[in-house]
Amino acid sequence: MTWIKKNKWMTALIMAFIIAAGVFLTFILNKESAVASINNETITKDELYETLVKQYGSDTVDQMINDKIVEAEAEKKDITVSTKTVTSEIDKLKEQYGGEDAFNQALVDSGTTLTALKSDIKNYLLIKKLLEPEIKITEDEMKTYFEENKDSFATAEQVKASHILVADEATAKKVKEKLDNGEDFAALAKEYSTDDSTKDSGGELGYFAKGDMVTEFEDAAFAMSVNQISDPVKTDYGYHIIKVEDKKAAQAANYEDSKAEIKETLFDQKVDSEYQTWLDGKKKNYDIENTLSSEA
CATH class of the missing domain: 3.10.50.40 (Chitinase A; domain 3)
Known part of the structure; x- marks a missing residue:
């Protein structure tokens, strides 16, 4: 029997895996030259580094650059996300996945860690706060969304x-x-x-x-x-x-009772659709170089 339900944050697990790969790259550089051996033939850290860089390096660095821009823009505007807020989101995830054991298994299945997920959640919440002043949601948009998705609000x-x-x-x-x-x-x-x-x-x-x-x-x-x-x-x-x-008892869909949820859903959709445009605009203000972007 399963009571596990998916949550928008689990899409973050995939990106968290990529970021974790970047952290792993840093970790292995501090290890001894040989990281493995087969019949006395060694696999060196340089070989491992080269393989991981080819697979994940450019995308990982790009994501880290994006995160740094978000952090810098948030600092300019004195925007923060508390540990308590991130923990609250993690608790919601645990509940929606049917408890801590199921949640931890989802982390394992996604190849990521709780620390990486917390970082991803914090970053996304910062993005939401940064874009909030630029996003407008009208009453007509909310009513249209309600009519098109009425069954989901019953x-x-x-x-x-x-x-x-x-x-x-x-x-x-x-x-x-x-x-x-x-x-x-x-x-x-x-x-x-x-x-x-x-x-x-x-x-x-x-x-x-x-x-x-x-x-x-x-x-x-x-x-x-x-x-x-x-x-x-x-x-x-x-x-x-x-x-x-x-x-x-069963309840029919009610617009007034659903307004807060509708507004949050539309807001999240607009954040997702407008984030890249916002990010591209902010990148013009930074001197950025990704030396891995040209590697195959």
């Missing part, structure tokens, strides 16, 4: 639930008996659940709509009342004991 019926996942029916019945005898759901989740992404938070899954979970699980959850605890529910993942904590 809210489906949702259930907030926790679960305890175990491997076999006998264990599931044992856990259910303990619950019937008044034992604490969260404590039993920590003790028995095999779902490592939720057990430490008492099995909490948050809110979910139909289609987010496997059929057997969501059929049971949506049929239950608030505060009700299910009998064991079998899925391909094992046996679940489900506790429904809250429900939200």
Whole structure:
């Protein structure tokens, strides 16, 4: 079962990988001449450097130059992004990816690090602040976007639930008996659940709509009342004991309620489309040379 959802920041992981490659280049220059050997034949740092420079060097330096310009322009305007703000964005990512374990795995799969991602997020937030005075969003644009994407602003019926996942029916019945005898759901989740992404938070899954979970699980959850605890529910993942904590009724799309989200979406779109023009204009004020740009 997966509750992982994608977020705009994960596109930053790809660029962060390129930047990390540049950091790696610097690191290897400080190592001994031979970085590896095969049957006593060495691979030198110079050979490794040349290979990595050909693959990543020019793009990495270009990105580093762009980042330096953003930092310099932000400093001119006394614009900053706090560590707390970056941490908040990281926390949102962790939540949307289904917890810290899933988030960390996404970092590994993307070949990057938390430090590189934080740097990328900080840079993007600086860009947003720098471009904000130049970006205008009209009411007509917002209304048009709402009408064209109305379905995305409607809210489906949702259930907030926790679960305890175990491997076999006998264990599931044992856990259910303990619950019937008044034992604490969260404590039993920590003790028995095999779902490592939720057990430490008492099995909490948050809110979910139909289609987010496997059929057997969501059929049971949506049929239950608030505060009700299910009998064991079998899925391909094992046996679940489900506790429904809250429900939200479906809501039709409402423009006034969606204005803030629409404005943020349109703003992000305009930042993405106007950033390169802004950057090209700022580059005229700097003496820039990328000695790797001509290497094949």
